[in-house]
Amino acid sequence: MSGFSDFNLTAGLQNALNDLGFSTPTPIQKEAFSVICSGRDVMGIAQTGTGKTLAYLIPVLKMYQFTRSLNPKILILVPTRELVVQVLGEVEKLTKYMSIKSLGIFGGVNINTQKTAIYEGVDIVVGTPGRVMDLALDGVLRLDEVNKLIIDEFDELLNLGFKPQLTSIFSMMKRKRQNILFSATMTDDVDDMLEDYFDYPEEVSLAPSGTPIELITQLVYDLPNFNTKLNLLKYLLQKEEFERYLIFVNNKRMADLVYDKLAEDFEAEIEIIHSNKTQNYRLxxxxxxxxxxxxxxxxxxxxxxxLDISNISQVINFEFPEQPETYIHRIGRTGRAGMGGTAISFCGPKDQNARLDVEILMNREIEVCEIPEDVQISKVLNAWEKEQKFKKEISRAAKKPKGEAFQEKAAKNKKVNLGGPSKTKKKTHGSVNRNLLKTQAQKKKKKS
Structure with missing residues (x-):
């Protein structure tokens, strides 16, 4: 297929794509189109930045049939409110010339406003599992007419612990529906859910799970501590080529800490988002x-x-993620749409195992860079780093070989402690008790 015109789309949908300037489908859009249009269940595996959203929206909207019902016919579940806003935006762009009402629902906003919008009628709902389930349990959101269920970022939904909400939502829907599932990686949790709740979905895979994007240059720096990481980060951000970058951290506390330190020199150039920030702040x-x-x-x-953010020149992993698949997803934020990009990772003492897991997953080593001479290597440790170092030293001490006298004592103790409930032990234990009772009786007799 050479273009979207070969998809034989409706006039309204084709006009919308023309307005957006989209003429040629991406590989995942080509692969998924005919399979989704067949009505079969689909499991799509594709790296981020490959056009997954349009890969499921275009065929679903092509097959959409108007009804007078006020209840939704298409349900799209995503992990975050930011992704709800993004996917809803794509739906609205593609349905510009179609008689379709769409609605985004998520927590953190007035639920009554969302209830009112649902009562007025809606064809497509894009939402987070928690708020969708709340509205469904209240009897406001009817799911029994949904004939197409789309779950985007399936692996991340499960990683965030949304499995109970998902299974509850499944139980409220009719069994005869098309399930369209998209994920960046195929994890064990995803595989288990497919086996338990879906009927042999056909897999559409653009690349094997965990395959790195070859256009991305991957680099790593071995750094001794947080403050040296920070010094290197400040050094790199002063370079001209750092025009549009993402800095990834593993948790909210670290995000705040890195932002506060960088704000001293780069406050006008950086922003921060995490789940403790208000919705308006994040948007x-x-x-x-x-x-x-x-x-x-x-x-x-x-x-x-x-999040669909284009033209990112660098991705910086301030720390390695706990799951190696997450690393693949992170670096995929750059190198999108056939363009090159750079992924730079900072590897501290606690990142070593996570880094090894990533390299095993990719079946390749990440290129190691020398620390620039102008970067100060700090010897100052933060409180949590001192604690980690102390625990490591204790662990090493526990494994360190001891002297002969210690070994002899350890061997003797081992024989006694690990002998089990033998007759000898029981007899000894019993004789000790009898002697104790005898002594107590003698003391009592003297007092009397």
Missing amino acids: NAIRAFQESEVKGLITTDVMARG
Whole structure:
């Protein structure tokens, strides 16, 4: 297929694509189109930045049939409110010339406003599992007419602990429906859910799970501590080539800490998003980044998941993620749409195992870079680093070989302690008790 015109789309949908300037489908859009249009269940595996959203929206909207019912016919579940806003935006763009009402629902806002919108009628709902389940349990959101269930970022939904909400939502829907599932990686949790709740979905895979994007240059620095990481980060961000970058950290506390330290020199150039920030703050931060009002964005994996932000020149892993698949997702934020990019990772003492897991997953080593001479290597440790170092030293001491006298004592103790409930032990234990009772009786007799 050479273009979207070969998909034989409806006039309204084709006109919308023309308005957006989309003429040629991406590989995942080509692969998924005919399979989704067949009505079969689909499991799509594709790296981020490959056009997954349009890969499921275009065929689903092509097959959409108007009804007078006020209840939704299409349900799209995503992990975060930011992704709800993004996917809803794509739906609205594609349905510009179609008689379709769409609605985004998520927590953190007035639920009554969402209830009112649902009562007025809606064809497509894009939502987070928690708020969708709440509205369904209240009897406001009817799911029994949904004939197409789409779950985007399936692996991340399960990683965030949404499995109970998902299974509850499944139980409220009719069994005869088409399930369209998209995921960046195929994890064990995803595989288990497919086996338990879906009927042999056909897999559409653009690349094997965990395959790195070859256009991305991957580099790693071995650094001794947090402060040296920070010194290197400040050094790199002063370079001209760092025009549009994402800085990934593993949790909210680290995000705040890195932002506070960078704000001393780069406050006008960076923003931060994580789940403790208000919805408006997060949306404004993402907008500022998308519109290049700021150069950098510090974020956790949860917040950045699925966000469509183009032309990112560098991804910086301030720390390695706990799951190696997450690393693949992070670096995939750059090198999108056939363009090159750079992924730079900082590897501290506690990152070593996570780094090894990533390299095993990719079946390749990440290129190691020398620390620039102008970067100060700090000897100052933060409180949590001192604690980690102390625990490591204790662990090493426990494994350290002891002297002969200690070994003899240990061997003797081992014989006694690990002998089990033998007759000898029982007899000894019993004789000790009898002697104790005898002594107590003698003392009592003297007093009397």
